[in-house]
Amino acid sequence: MKLVLWDVDRTLLYVGDTDRKVYREVFREVVGREAERLPARGTGVTMPLAVRELLNANGVAEAEVEDLAQRIVDRLPEQLGRYRDDMRRSGQLMPGAAAALAAVHQTQGLVPTVLTGNLQESAQIKLGTFSLLGHLDMSVGGFASDSPHRPALVEVAQRRSASAYECEFRRENSVIIGDSLEDVRTGQEGGAKVIGVASGTTSFDQLADAGADYVLTDLTDVKLLLNVIDELTSCTS
Structure with a gap:
């Protein structure tokens, strides 16, 4: 086989931009401010690594990255699921x-x-x-x-x-x-x-x-x- x-x-x-929209929204929810930079497009890296890149690129203190990254990762699927209709359209x-x-x-x-x-x-x-x-x-x-x-x-x-x-x-x-x-x-x-x-x-x-x-x-x-x-x-x- x-x-x-x-x-x-x-x-x-x-x-489309759904993943980036989800990253932005969950970052704002967990970190409490807007993300100024988002992960690069189309690189193929895993979501946990992309989230760490997101936190580092937006000046989150290293001591906070691990905890905040896990909280963001845990929230991503639920937030993505809200965009099923948008994904079909866009x-x-x-x-x-x-x-x-x-x-x-x-x-x-x-x-x-x-x-x-x-x-x-x-x-x-x-x-x-x-x-x-x-x-x-x-x-x-x-x-x-x-x-x-x-x-x-x-x-x-x-x-x-x-x-x-x-x-x-x-x-x-x-x-x-x-x-x-x-x-x-x-x-x-x-x-x-x-x-x-x-x-x-x-x-x-x-x-x-x-x-x-x-x-x-x-x-x-x-x-x-x-x-x-x-x-x-x-x-x-």
């Missing part, structure tokens, strides 16, 4: 994403799940908003809720999938599909092949130069995607 680890934001879907599915997800889900021997910098509840909210949850086994994914260190999430997903599907998953039969340099680093350090998708803020050439095993312009060519997954991975008994 082969483990297919999907990134969420800018690979499968785009929620967000979008990335080109080819729905058909690509369905094809991977329907292909025998492929285990489709998520590896994302989102908290698990946040990922479920976003994917559910765009009716994508039916194509993914969310119970075996890797989420920022598990660790703020994204490469560590590969092992989390491999271990959960091994238990659920009675198959050993390692670099040779695991592949990440993502749009950012962080996705490439996650695969290289965590133990998975990487299919880069130039659908976010990182260009085709940047993904290739960073060491992605293969780069796609987008997800519209489903046959090519399935062929690349097959070529990059090998079955393990």
Whole structure:
């Protein structure tokens, strides 16, 4: 069997400025003032690290960062959930994403799940908003809720999938599909092949130069995607 680890934001879907709006609102609620600077867009870092970046960039004293970061992280999914209608209106599915997800889900021997910098509840909210949850086994994914260190999430997903599907998953039969340099680093350090998708803020050439095993312009060519997954991975008994 082969483990297919999907990134969420800018690979499968785009929620516009919703995440940044949520960061701003929860920062104001927890810290008690407006955030003048927000996390960079499209970097792929986990939400806990983005929150620490948010606090540091806005001059919060180092001694307060840990406590305030945890309070913000705890509030993010609930606040995001209030914007489901806004995400439908202002967000979008990335080109080819729905058909690509369905094809991977329907292909025998492929285990489709998520590896994302989102908290698990946040990922479920976003994917559910765009009716994508039916194509993914969310119970075996890797989420920022598990660790703020994204490469560590590969092992989390491999271990959960091994238990659920009675198959050993390692670099040779695991592949990440993502749009950012962080996705490439996650695969290289965590133990998975990487299919880069130039659908976010990182260009085709940047993904290739960073060491992605293969780069796609987008997800519209489903046959090519399935062929690349097959070529990059090998079955393990």
